Amino acid sequence: MSGMHGMDLGTFGIYTFDFEHQPAALVRESVQELEELGWPAVWVPELLGREALTHAGFLLASTRRLRVVNGVARIWSRGARWTYGAAALLADAYPDRHVLGLGFGGEPRPGTTPLVAMAAYLDEMDTLEPVGPVPQGPMRRILAAYGPKMLELARDRAAGAQTYHVNVAHTEQARRVLGAEPFLAVEHPVLFESDPAKARAVAREHLRPYLSTPYNLAKFRRLGYAEEELSGGGGDRLVDDFVFWGDLDTIAGKLHGHLDAGADHVTVQVIGVRPGESAMPYWRRLAGALLPASASAAPSRRASSTAEGMSAIG
Structure with a gap:
């Protein structure tokens, strides 16, 4: 895949905040079903309290093939040395299955800007070497980016960029800034309501x-x-x-607009699910519409409960 040096995240993935507040047993069950459904990648943020790299490690340990992307690990939540060390361990333990997504955030740092802070963080990371053995696979990183300067930094200092809450027009703009080779992932919310x-x-x-x-x-x-x-x-x-x-076909058609505009990968965030309920019924439906037939054909362990949770909004 473009910019990822042989690592294929697929065309569509799942982006979810759900795993930040669910018990570990439910998270494990959910991520295993996502893998069975054929989803190639799951993206998890760092916002509500679960630490980004241990979260990624748990999801990787719970599955066999699924790629896990930090979307994103906040640079002000931990020092560059510790981020580097954790990413090196995951690259060694799970070759070609982890992507370190970095974004500014965490405790505020007055007197700096996101661009300057990110560049300094990358500078420090790039001076480090693994404490243990050289990882079996490369450590891949992308940057959360929106404006042209951060996109340029993602182009020059990472495998590419992740955008969050943008429209299709922005995806076209981002591709022009990045150029042809760097990886571009786009997150987009969807709602099953007509x-x-x-x-x-x-x-x-x-x-x-x-x-x-x-x-x-x-x-x-x-x-x-x-x-x-x-x-x-x-x-x-x-x-x-x-x-x-809208309905499934409408949502799927609109998501493809980002691919037409230059995205390599679209990570889909389902909204409108009531607290305490799971987005899994929608992830199952999206798998049938967005994933290759060979990937989504395998029956899941809970396929018989497709209607479960469909009382969520929509």
Whole structure:
């Protein structure tokens, strides 16, 4: 795959916050079923308290083939030396199955910018060598990036970039900045709801935190959204661009738009699932629509319970 030097994450993957608050036994069961369904990769953030590298290690240990991507490990949550050491161990223990996604975040560091902080972090990582044996597989890293300068850093200092909550137009822009070779992964939320009023209400609730921070508001403005589209929970055009809602065929068709615009991989975040319920029924349906037939044909251990949890919104 482009920029990944022989590691294939597939065309579509799963992005989920769910594993940050579920018990380990349920996480293990879920990730094993994702593997059985044929999903090639799962992406996990670092936000609610589970440490990024131990989280990745647990998911890798729970499966045999699944690739695990930190989307993202926050650079201000741990020093570069410890990130490097953990990534080296995972590369040695699970060759070609782990990608270290890095993004700025953690405890604030006044007096610096994300770009300067990330460059310094990479500088320190690049001076280090493994304490133990050289890993069996390469340590692959990507950067969370949106603006052209961070995308350029991802192009020059990593295997590529991951974008989060962007529209298809941004994917085209990001590919132009990165060039042909670097890897580009795009996260996109989806909602299984065909009623426009209901869908947009759920989508606005999901987008609410992103419409209340200066950084994200600046992002939306640069993408051409007018001020009136950024108020009142977001205008219909913005909501529809940033959350793909509808039936399975509609959602799948819109996700392919990112591939047409230059993405190598789209990682899909299902929203609208009520607290305490699982997105697994939707992940099963998406597997049938997005994965190669050979990958998604194997019966899962819980295939008979496809309807389980479908009382979630949509």
